[in-house]
Amino acid sequence: MQRCDRCSEDAVYLRRYSGQRMCSEHFLNYFEEKVVKTIKKEKMLQRGDKVGVGVSGGKDSLTTLHMLKNLQEDLDLEVHAIAVDEGVKGYRADTLGAAKNFCSREKIPLHVVSFKAGLGFTLDEVHKKRSPCAYCGVFRRKLLNETGIKLGLDKLATGHNLDDEVQAIMMNYISGDVERIARYGSGDGKGGFVKRIKPLAEMPEKEVALYALLWDLGASFAECPYAGGTLRSKVRDWINALEKDHPGIKFSILAGSRKMQPLLRNAASKELKKCEKCGAPSSGSVCKACLLLEEINLKGNETLI
Amino acid sequence: MSVFGLVPVRVEVVQEGSRKSLRLRKGDRIDDLLEKLGINRETVLVRLNNKVCVEEEILREGDKVEIIKAISGG
Ligand code: SF4
Ligand SMILES: [Zn+2]
Ligand SMILES: [Zn+2]
Numbered sequence: 001m002q003r004c005d006r007c008s009e010d011a012v013y014l015r016r017y018s019g020q021r022m023c024s025e026h027f028l029n030y031f032e033e034k035v036v037k038t039i040k041k042e043k044m045l046q047r048g049d050k051v052g053v054g055v056s057g058g059k060d061s062l063t064t065l066h067m068l069k070n071l072q073e074d075l076d077l078e079v080h081a082i083a084v085d086e087g088v089k090g091y092r093a094d095t096l097g098a099a100k101n102f103c104s105r106e107k108i109p110l111h112v113v114s115f116k117a118g119l120g121f122t123l124d125e126v127h128k129k130r131s132p133c134a135y136c137g138v139f140r141r142k143l144l145n146e147t148g149i150k151l152g153l154d155k156l157a158t159g160h161n162l163d164d165e166v167q168a169i170m171m172n173y174i175s176g177d178v179e180r181i182a183r184y185g186s187g188d189g190k191g192g193f194v195k196r197i198k199p200l201a202e203m204p205e206k207e208v209a210l211y212a213l214l215w216d217l218g219a220s221f222a223e224c225p226y227a228g229g230t231l232r233s234k235v236r237d238w239i240n241a242l243e244k245d246h247p248g249i250k251f252s253i254l255a256g257s258r259k260m261q262p263l264l265r266n267a268a269s270k271e272l273k274k275c276e277k278c279g280a281p282s283s284g285s286v287c288k289a290c291l292l293l294e295e296i297n298l299k300g301n302e303t304l305i
Numbered sequence: 306m307s308v309f310g311l312v313p314v315r316v317e318v319v320q321e322g323s324r325k326s327l328r329l330r331k332g333d334r335i336d337d338l339l340e341k342l343g344i345n346r347e348t349v350l351v352r353l354n355n356k357v358c359v360e361e362e363i364l365r366e367g368d369k370v371e372i373i374k375a376i377s378g379g
Contacts, residue, residue: 058377206347236360240347
């Protein structure tokens, strides 16, 4: 068996972009130290923060929750979990089950909000007009944010990993969305948005999966039935193909985008306005969620949790 | 023994609930197996005989290789 570079245990991971081989203990140490470093560097948390974690029950959100739970005592945090049930048959039940098990095991309060209760329809019911993904993220963000405000959260953490970040960056390039590129990840937090943090933003997805597996977090590996064949999934495959031959390219894409952002911010200095309908921050006079709701023909200013 | 004098190595591959027996060349690594299956190693974790391992491990007769998807959609 291949050995860890730092001790004589069997290696569980080869970090190709640095050439290091790590045993399970050294991998877990490395992972946790790096996440904590990212949190500090980006000033994601303050002592005494009330933090909500958007959980799906997958490896990314449970790893985020696990990390924040570990930091709870040190930073005097109050940690809550929020799960959004979009109502996707044969998928969410599985992932929500994983979230519920984890939260009850770790004694973390879990708040479940559903599309059905909050918006009046499930994603399965509404996806006829557009692709389901066109609604999913927008409404999920809306419900998470509204729940965050109701709970009085200081921060809202999500499980976005390096791969998610890099995919989003490339998607924004592809659609030429300069404003989005300029604003991406700048962590809003003003007028109507709970400040968002992404503690795993610098962790490759494969490392998150390994962390969740080694800790046995009980994450669900169920896939959303709508995920296949989307542009995003093709971008994902393409980036992974590049990463295989050029280890570290995901980090270069992230770093490159961060370098460009300040320049783009000047060029795309559109101020965020308040949505006329719901008051959420928006680049237009009506926010994306309200536009979609209008299209679906439902009242969008009421949300139950 | 094959015409080229190579002794094949037989391994058991478990992937998303299905299992199959595959013949590899002597000296093939997990890397090579993934390549043959058309799987990008960046997207999976591998357990060799029930232990997570690196893709450089050389496969031996009778090994059990479990391929776990590391990336998720949605
Ligand atoms: S793939 Fe599924 S979970 Fe992801 S955005 Fe689309 S509908 Fe939502
Ligand atoms: Zn070690
Ligand atoms: Zn609105």
